[in-house]
Structure formats: structure tokens, C-alpha cells
Amino acid sequence: MKPLHVLWKKPSDGGAFDGGAWVDGGGLALSNLATQDVMELARSIGTAEAATWWRLDLGRLVPLSMFAVLNHNGTQTARRRHVVSNHADGSSPVYDTGFELMWTPTEVWGQQPFGAFPFSGIDIGAYPGGTVDLHVAPSTVYGRYLFTYVSDATNPAGYFQAGRFMAGEASQHKMAFGVKVRSVDPSECRRTRGGLRLVRRRPGYREVSITFEHMTEAEAYATGFEIDRQLGKSGDFLLVYDPDDAPSVRFRRTVYAALTETVGITTTTATMPRRYGWGINAEELI
Structure with a gap:
């Protein structure tokens, strides 16, 4: 990818x-x-x-x-x-x-x-x-x-x-397969006693889940670790899935976002050179 x-x-x-x-x-x-x-x-x-x-x-x-x-x-x-x-x-x-x-x-x-x-x-x-x-x-x-x-x-x-x-x-990082971009609808739904479905609409936003499995030590700790540490849940960033995407897709996968959690760095290989894993779980800022 x-x-x-x-x-x-x-x-x-x-x-x-x-x-x-x-x-x-x-x-x-x-x-x-x-x-x-x-x-x-x-x-x-x-x-x-x-x-x-x-x-x-x-x-x-x-x-x-x-x-x-x-x-x-x-x-x-x-x-x-x-x-x-x-x-x-x-x-x-x-x-x-x-x-x-x-x-x-x-x-x-x-x-x-x-x-x-x-x-x-x-x-x-x-x-x-x-x-x-x-x-x-x-x-x-x-x-x-x-x-x-x-x-x-x-x-x-x-x-x-x-x-x-x-x-x-x-910064640029190769992603593992399984990237998820989800449209979230926080609207509230309920039904009346007579069965009528009522919806209180609220603005939607997107969530993104991305994993990285084969990062070098420098990539993992100079970027992944520092994004978690410096930005936390309050900092903002722009995610661009692929700038070379067809325009019809590019902006659907371009998200101005903030982290929903800090995933941390995981060692993914037992042999040298070590490889590391990290992840981004983020929600759109609107």
C-alpha cells in the first residue's frame, strides 16, 4: 500500500x-x-x-x-x-x-x-x-x-x-491492510408507544482506524511515539490516505482529525533488525 x-x-x-x-x-x-x-x-x-x-x-x-x-x-x-x-x-x-x-x-x-x-x-x-x-x-x-x-x-x-x-x-508511513474509514451518525433514535420512529439529527463525522506493523525504530519512536506524546487527544492533524488517489476518492479519505486514544508502540519481531507496530484511532474535527 x-x-x-x-x-x-x-x-x-x-x-x-x-x-x-x-x-x-x-x-x-x-x-x-x-x-x-x-x-x-x-x-x-x-x-x-x-x-x-x-x-x-x-x-x-x-x-x-x-x-x-x-x-x-x-x-x-x-x-x-x-x-x-x-x-x-x-x-x-x-x-x-x-x-x-x-x-x-x-x-x-x-x-x-x-x-x-x-x-x-x-x-x-x-x-x-x-x-x-x-x-x-x-x-x-x-x-x-x-x-x-x-x-x-x-x-x-x-x-x-x-x-x-x-x-x-x-510524515509518510506504509499502512497495514485493514484501514477503516467510517461515517459516524451520532443522531438519537427512539420510538413512540405507537411505534413511530423519531430521530433527532446531529452532525455526522468520520472515524479512522489505521495500523502500522513494520516500522523501523526511528519511525516508531520519532513519529508514532511523538504523535501520541505531543498531540494526545487534544492536538490536531491532517490525514491524507494517498495524495495520488483519484480526486473522486482523495477527499473522502482526507480527514482533519484528533486522536481518540493513544495506542502505543509494540515490538512486532523477535529477530534483528527489530520492527515495531503503532496505530492511529482518530475522529474528525468539524
């Missing part, structure tokens, strides 16, 4: 945001992009490109391989660009994604009858955890300053907003 990508070290959370033109009051400040609550939004004051960008000073040279904008209101024509530089003015970039569409065509070909297939190819239902703009670099890049530009001038809302921005170097 291809390796799971886990973005759990997020230097973006400790950086300083500035740039663009963002609402200061009403709980809509640009700094909200660094909070765990994806419903705590940062909102621009307009849709002009001069307003819908930000600079992140990471404080030092850091490795970066994955960039994600969560719970954004970009239209289906919205485009985004990430630029990594070692200069505060963004000159001499070490990495530049160029402008990319924030929405990816996710409709499964043939699942809609002729005439009903959306012209854009975008199935909003393929983003069960909300809108996710994801970019994975071909290789790790290093930089201090990260610029993000959004181009969505015709957004009918009159502003651009997002609930979370994450950037860092994603």
Missing part, C-alpha cells in the same frame, strides 16, 4: 500572519487561521486580490511539503497560489505552486445520467469534512516566509474566508 501522509508538525501554527486586508473585529481576524476550530473564521474585507492574501513568517528556516486551506468559501473558479521564500518580500522564491484551482473535479464518471453530470465535474459531496484545498509538493522545500494568494474576485459573498491553514512537512 502507498504511504499515509500525516501533517502533524505544523510550523504554520507558530508563525506570524500579516498581509492582505482582513476583518479585525467580530472574531474574524487573520490569526484565526492558526486555531484548531475550523469554524473560527478569518474573513477578508473584500474580494480584490489585494485583500485576499497573507504572509506567514515562520521565524526560521523550516521544512514544508504539504499545504492545506480548510473550510474556505472559495467559488468553483477560485484559484490559490503558495510561494515559499527566504526573503520577507517574497523575492527569489524557493518554491512556487503557481495559481491552482481550489476545487478539484471529484464527480465519479458514469454515476450521473447524461445531462445531469455537472459541467465543472465537481461533486461537493466528495468533501465530507467541508471544503479542503490541498497541495502536496513533489519534495520537501525549506523556507522562512510563506505567501498564500487567493484569486476569487467574483465571489458573490463579497469576501473570502477560511477556517484553518496548515503547512509543514508531512
